[in-house]
Amino acid sequence: MALTLEQIAKLAGVSRSTVSRVVNDDPNVRDEVRQRVWRVIRETGYQPHAAARSLVTRRTQIIGVIIPESVTTLFTDPFFSLLLAGITAACNENRYHLMLSLFNSPEGSDAIYQRVLRSAYLDGVIVASATGDDPLIPRLLRDSIPFVLVGRHLDKRVTYVDVDNVSGARMATEHLIRLGHKRIATVTGPMSMLSAQDRLTGYKQALEAHGLPVDSSLIAEGDYREGGGIAAVRRLLPASPTAIFVASDVMAVGVLKALRQEGREVPGDIAITSFDDLPVATAVQPALTTVRQPIDDLGRTAVQLLLDLIHRPPDATSVPQRLVLPTELVVRGSCGARR
C-alpha cells in the first residue's frame, strides 16, 4: 500500500499540513523541520496521490494530444512521430504528463469527446492538425477547454502554431522555375486541410510572380499519403509537366514510384520538389529536394503556448497567440539542380 501524507506526518513528528507545505515548497516552514520531513519523504519514497491532489487543486498536470477523426489515417505518418517527440520532450521538461487520444473509436467521436475531455482529466489539449471545419474546435471553444492547434485556423479565438506553408511551397516552386521549368505541376494535399490549401497558394503565387499561367490540368489533389501520389501522377502525365511540386514527402515517394513505373527518369525527364523533409526524403533515390519544416519546434511551441494558456487564462482583452514558424528549402537530387 502506498504511503499517505498522514503517515509521513507521523513519522516526521509533525502534522499533515506541514508535510503538505514541505511537498509544495511553501516557505512557511522552519528549515530544521523542512529537512526532517524531506528526509522521511526520501527514505520512504513517498509520492503524493495524483487523484487526491487534483480533486482539490482542479489540476491534473496532464495535457492531451488529440488526433481528430479526420486525420487519424495519417497518424503513422512520420510527421506525427516527430511532432510527438517534440511534445513529449517539452512535457518532460515542464513535469507535465501527456495523454494521447486518437478520435477514431468505434464508440464515435462524440462519445470519446465526452469521455476524454469532460471528465476533468486534462488541463488542456493540443490538437494535432485539424481540418478547417473540424467540429472539435467549436466544442472546445464552447466548453472553454484551453487548447492549442498545430496548424492555422480561421476562427479568431483559437491559439495556434503553424509553419509557413505558403512561403515554403513558393520556394519549392520558384526553385523549379529558376531551373528553367515552365510546365510545373503540383500534387496537393487533401483540400479539406488548410496546410494543403496554403501549399497550393504558395505554388500559384510562384507561378504568377514569374508570369507563368496556372493550369488546372497541372493540379491534382492528393491525400498526403503514398497512394495519393501514385494516383495523381496518372492524372498529371497527360498534361506533360517537366516538373512537379509535391505537397508532401510521403506523396513524393509515391510519385517517384509511379514515375519509375512509367519509365520516366527523375530528375532527367521530370524534376521533383516536395515538402516536409522527413527521414524518408533521404532514403529514396534520388534524394528529395524538399521544404524543411521545424517539426520538433512545432511540438515544443505548442506545449509552451498551451501551458501559458493554462496558467493565465485569457481575459476579455487578451488576443489568442498565433505563431508561424519559418521553413527552408533543402536542395538534394530530385530537382536536378545538382547533377
Add this chain to the structure above:
Amino acid sequence: MALTLEQIAKLAGVSRSTVSRVVNDDPNVRDEVRQRVWRVIRETGYQPHAAARSLVTRRTQIIGVIIPESVTTLFTDPFFSLLLAGITAACNENRYHLMLSLFNSPEGSDAIYQRVLRSAYLDGVIVASATGDDPLIPRLLRDSIPFVLVGRHLDKRVTYVDVDNVSGARMATEHLIRLGHKRIATVTGPMSMLSAQDRLTGYKQALEAHGLPVDSSLIAEGDYREGGGIAAVRRLLPASPTAIFVASDVMAVGVLKALRQEGREVPGDIAITSFDDLPVATAVQPALTTVRQPIDDLGRTAVQLLLDLIHRPPDATSVPQRLVLPTELVVRGSCGARR
C-alpha cells in the same frame, strides 16, 4: 462549472447514490428511475469527475506506454508509430486512456519513474522494447505495478508479447542461401537488445543448418538506425559478402545508400534481405525483401494482456503469459529472386 452527482440527483429527484448506481450500471435501480436519471444526465451532459472517482476506486482507467531511456533515440522509428497505433486502437475499444512517457527527461530516469509510476496515475504500463538489463523492469516488479513488455525478457515473472525474431531471421537468411549465396553477411541491431540477439541467432541457425561457416568478419553490429547501416557496410565490404541480412528495414536503407555510394548494385552485386516490413521497405529502390512482423497485433495484444493483468492480479500459482507472434517473409526486389 462542471456538474456533480449531487446536482444531477437534485434534478432527477433522487439521491446521489442512486445516480451513482445508474452511472455504474448497478442493476439495483428501478427501471423507471433509471430512465429518468439517464435523461437528466444526457440533457445536462454530465460526466463523472475522473479524479474523484479514482480516489475511491483506486483505478484511473489510464495505462501508460513507456519508452525506456535506452531506446528513446529509436522513438521516431516508424515501428513505434505503428505500435502506438495498435495500442491506442485497443485502448479506445476498451475505454481506457493512454499516457505516453519517454524516459529521457533531464530530471533523470529515477525522478521520472517516481513521478509517473508512483503517483497512482496508471493502472498499469506497457514497456515498449526494453534492453535485457533495463533497470525499469526490476523496479516495476518490486513495486508490483502491472506491466507487459513488448519484446521478450528473461525474468520468469514478466508477462510479454514478442514476435518470432529467430524464425524470421532464419527465413530471411535461408532465402539468401536458397538463392545460392555462400558468403552471407549480417548487420545486427544493438546487442543490448534481445531482439537483436535473436535475429543474430536466427542468422546463425540458418548458416549452420546448411553447413555454412559462421564467420565473424561477416558480422557487424548496428544500432537499428540508418547511420548504423551505413557504418556497418564499410566494415563488411572487405570480407566481400555476396549478400547481407540486415536486421531492420531502417538500417537496410542505410546499407542501400552506402552500397550505392561504393558503386555496388543491389541485388546484382550484393543481395539484401531485412526485417520489419515498415512502409519504407517499399519506398526504396529496389524494394526490400523483408520479414514482416505484425506490429499492430503486437500493440493490441500487449493491451489485452495488460488489461487481464489489471483485472485479475496474478496469485501465487499463476504464471505470467508469454506470447510469441509469427513472422513471415515478404519477397520483393532487393534479394534478387525476382529479376
Add this chain to the structure above:
DNA sequence: TTGTAAGCGTTATCAT
C-alpha cells in the same frame, strides 16, 4: 429499491 453517511488523500482556511 433507495437513502444516509463514512471515507478516499489531498489542499486550503482558519486558529493558535
Add this chain to the structure above:
DNA sequence: ATGATAACGCTTACAA
C-alpha cells in the same frame, strides 16, 4: 510557523 478541520466529488457499506 504549525495544527485542526472543512472541503473536493465520488463509491460503497449499511440502514431503512
